[in-house]
Amino acid sequence: MSPKIKDTILASAFTPTRHKAPASSIDPHNNPLPTPLTVCVIGASRGIGAEIAYAYAQAGAACLILVARSSNSDGLLAVEREVKELNPNVRTTVMGCDISSSSSVSTLAEKIKTDFGKLDIMVLNSAHSGPVVLKIEDGNPQDFQDVFDTNVQGTYLVAHYFIPLLKASEGAKTFLVVGSLAACITSGHIANTAYCVSKFAQTRLVEFIAEQYGEEGLLAIAVHPGAVLTQMAIEHAPDSFRQYLTDDPGLCGAFLVWICKEKRMWLNGRLVCATWDVDELEAKKDHVEEQDLLKWRFRV
Numbered sequence: 001m002s003p004k005i006k007d008t009i010l011a012s013a014f015t016p017t018r019h020k021a022p023a024s025s026i027d028p029h030n031n032p033l034p035t036p037l038t039v040c041v042i043g044a045s046r047g048i049g050a051e052i053a054y055a056y057a058q059a060g061a062a063c064l065i066l067v068a069r070s071s072n073s074d075g076l077l078a079v080e081r082e083v084k085e086l087n088p089n090v091r092t093t094v095m096g097c098d099i100s101s102s103s104s105v106s107t108l109a110e111k112i113k114t115d116f117g118k119l120d121i122m123v124l125n126s127a128h129s130g131p132v133v134l135k136i137e138d139g140n141p142q143d144f145q146d147v148f149d150t151n152v153q154g155t156y157l158v159a160h161y162f163i164p165l166l167k168a169s170e171g172a173k174t175f176l177v178v179g180s181l182a183a184c185i186t187s188g189h190i191a192n193t194a195y196c197v198s199k200f201a202q203t204r205l206v207e208f209i210a211e212q213y214g215e216e217g218l219l220a221i222a223v224h225p226g227a228v229l230t231q232m233a234i235e236h237a238p239d240s241f242r243q244y245l246t247d248d249p250g251l252c253g254a255f256l257v258w259i260c261k262e263k264r265m266w267l268n269g270r271l272v273c274a275t276w277d278v279d280e281l282e283a284k285k286d287h288v289e290e291q292d293l294l295k296w297r298f299r300v
Helices: 007-012 047-058 070-086 102-116 141-167 193-216 231-236 251-261 278-283 285-291
Strands: 038-042 063-068 091-096 121-124 174-178 219-224 271-273
Touching: 007 271, 038 047, 047 063, 047 070, 047 121, 047 174, 047 251, 063 070, 063 102, 070 091, 091 102, 102 141, 121 141, 141 174, 141 193, 174 193, 174 251, 193 219, 219 251, 278 285
Parallel strands: 038 063, 038 121, 063 091, 121 174, 174 219, 219 271
Antiparallel strands: none
């Protein structure tokens, strides 16, 4: 029997062409949003989240709600200033939220409803990896719990409280999660049990959201941002992996804007990758839909 090709390799090579930085086809300047949209980015104080905010500003978002933990308020304010430099016409606000807390997420949703009246696009970027633990018998069980509190419970809470607001949107109704191809990993030097399993569960939640609300026009997609040297990676990634973390932190934001320029319901419930070439991805549209690809399946 020939060796099985790892799912991460299959996933990363889904399009023959892969990008490490935004190509012109997904440059936010070339993909203006179709209508004045209100966008919320949770986890916007630095790195990939900040770049997501910048991408939506460049694409002409009408309102940008920038959210992070209260301890990251200085970072949020700096991102807000940059957003206003990129697009002086965008209405911005910064808010604090702990997505692992039901009351905190509920309060955030109520405040956005009161202040803005609607929400068109939710982008959930918050994530927690914890220390890399390769054996279940090792590590601290509390670290495992903390990862799930953010990546799984946090995703559930944001969906629970914000889906009603998104359903009230006049058209966009988009729930985007910055996921990870770590969901595909079960072995190797970065097979961090808590993070990989939590990202698997997170992307499965995205499938549930698509299944439950797709007929009402809600679009839910999980997007792997590429291999980016984020602060979380600096703190936890093993040295053996850091050499691969060379993708542009702005890649994910540009890819998300491309998704939103034209509501791509054919991607509903799927895990996609920001490094993929979007023209080659669109060429696979019929095949993806016919085979119901880019979702979790039980192989027999």
